[in-house]
Amino acid sequence: MIIRQLQDTPADAWAVQQVARAAFRDLFDIPAGEPDDDRRTVRQLARTRHLVRSDPGGCWIAEQDGEALGVALAMRREGLWLLSLYAVLPRAQGKGVGRLLLDRATEYGRGCLRGMVCVSPSPAAARRYRRAGFTLHPAMALSGPVDRAGLLDPGDIPVHPGNATHFHLLDSVDRRLRGAAHGVDHEYLLAHFEELLIADTLAGSGYCYREGGAVKLLAATSKRIAVRLLREALARVPDGVEARVEFLTAEQEWAVDVGLELGLTVANRGYLALRGMRPPMPYLPSGAFL
Ligand SMILES: CC(C)(COP(=O)(O)OP(=O)(O)OC[C@H]1O[C@@H](n2cnc3c(N)ncnc32)[C@H](O)[C@@H]1OP(=O)(O)O)[C@@H](O)C(=O)NCCC(=O)NCCS
Secondary structure (H helix, E strand, O other): OEEEEOOOOHHHHHHHHHHHHHHHHHHOOOOOOOOOOHHHHHHHHHHHHHHHHHOHHHEEEEEEOOEEEEEEEEEEEOOEEEEEEEEEOHHHOOOOHHHHHHHHHHHOOOOOOEEEEEEOOOHHHHHHHHHOOOEEEEEEEEEEOOOHHHHOOOOOOOOEEOOHHHHHHHHHHHHHHHOOOOOOHHHHHHHHOOEEEEEEEOOEEEEEEEEOOEEEEEEEOOHHHHHHHHHHHHHOOOOOOOEEEEEEOHHHHHHHHHHHHOOOEEEEEEEEEEEOOOOOOOEEOOOOOO
16 A cells, blocks of 8 residues: 555546545445535535645545545644545555554644644544544534524624635634634635625624535634624525534534524534644634634
């Protein structure tokens, strides 16, 4: 087996996609015949190309006889190390491939004082991250149809759609909350997610991305603004689509309360793994861009 850096090619992006697809289908018991979500596939291929360009030293693939067995995509943003994707083919799991890949990915984070990973419910993943020195914060997920009767809002904080002219504002909010901006990732997020919502008032600022029913990333300088943004994002989930908000640690009770008010179901799901930092608050991470 060899472990090599990923290259910015369609073939490498496709290999990453195939490994991740097999690993997560196995983890979540998704039947083989269930079709792929084309939009998500396009997003995932583009994510790999984006990260290989921004962080070539953080993107690794394990191969045997030319076949991809496992992948790890890590990034560095202003002293914060983040793991975007980590997966090994089901038949190759439990043999140390994941450990070798995580070693390469964490080596790339050497010199970063802080680290963040959104962890799947896989016991093997939890073991790997804890052994790599991360603190595992148990997380919740909210899901279900939005009860629109609960959406009556005083509307005293204006929320409007965002665009690339807001990137400096988003970076400022992130630096305050987690000590590091998302930087170039906002170009990807704006291009691939359905909408960006902004609240920018004298009392504080915040933003949030929504893709279909999923609230993907939310950061705000106060709980009040975060609540307003989450309610607005959930109000904009299309009729008939289930809402989903993931990786909520106990610090994000403000979001759990919004979800419960709007009829969503709360359940345990995975962890937020952190090193050298406490969970940012109020903050809902994106699984892939954190
Ligand atoms: C997480 C993952 C990438 C790890 O890759 P891997 O090649 O299986 O990892 P390794 O073999 O190096 O290590 C797995 C460890 O978990 C342990 N393990 C495996 N299954 C386990 C289980 N059900 N309960 C407890 N420990 C388990 C193994 O014994 C091993 O520990 P050790 O090396 O200290 O003995 C892989 O399992 C995977 O792709 N899972 C599905 C996708 C996923 O959840 N990705 C992580 C997203 S955050």
